[in-house]
Amino acid sequence: MIPAALPIGTSITREWIVEAGVTVAAHGAVDLPVLATPHLIFMLEDTCVFATQPHLDEGYLTVGTEVHVFHLGAAKTGERIETYAELTAVRGRRLAFKVEARCRDTVIARGTHERAIVNAAEFIRRLNV
Numbered sequence: 001m002i003p004a005a006l007p008i009g010t011s012i013t014r015e016w017i018v019e020a021g022v023t024v025a026a027h028g029a030v031d032l033p034v035l036a037t038p039h040l041i042f043m044l045e046d047t048c049v050f051a052t053q054p055h056l057d058e059g060y061l062t063v064g065t066e067v068h069v070f071h072l073g074a075a076k077t078g079e080r081i082e083t084y085a086e087l088t089a090v091r092g093r094r095l096a097f098k099v100e101a102r103c104r105d106t107v108i109a110r111g112t113h114e115r116a117i118v119n120a121a122e123f124i125r126r127l128n129v
Helices: 037-055 120-127
Strands: 009-016 058-072 080-091 095-105 104-117
Touching: 009 037, 037 058, 037 080, 037 095, 037 104, 058 095, 058 120, 080 104, 104 120
Parallel strands: none
Antiparallel strands: 009 080, 058 104, 080 095, 095 104
16 A cells, blocks of 8 residues: 655655636635635645655545645736645655745745545545445
């Protein structure tokens, strides 16, 4: 289940464009054309998935279990975001990551994220869907 080919330090950088649908204005009571924190967290989590999924056995995936992120700066509609994730620890089925997001060479978010490796079919079965 936990592959030896998933060494500490495994990392990836992904790029995103801030589209109108992921802004505060699209989801909140505040009319601001900037990236909303929940979407920023999704981007960071998804980056962790892309870092690890190719290394997992068939039928396994990861699910988020913990997020600690400081949203330090804004990114406007149309701007490019780079998200970075680095595997920092493996504790059984638990994977810990250092995460960061940049816009215009400025750090706009920094923190940690944890995911758990699960058997996809078993996970879905437990949801009764």
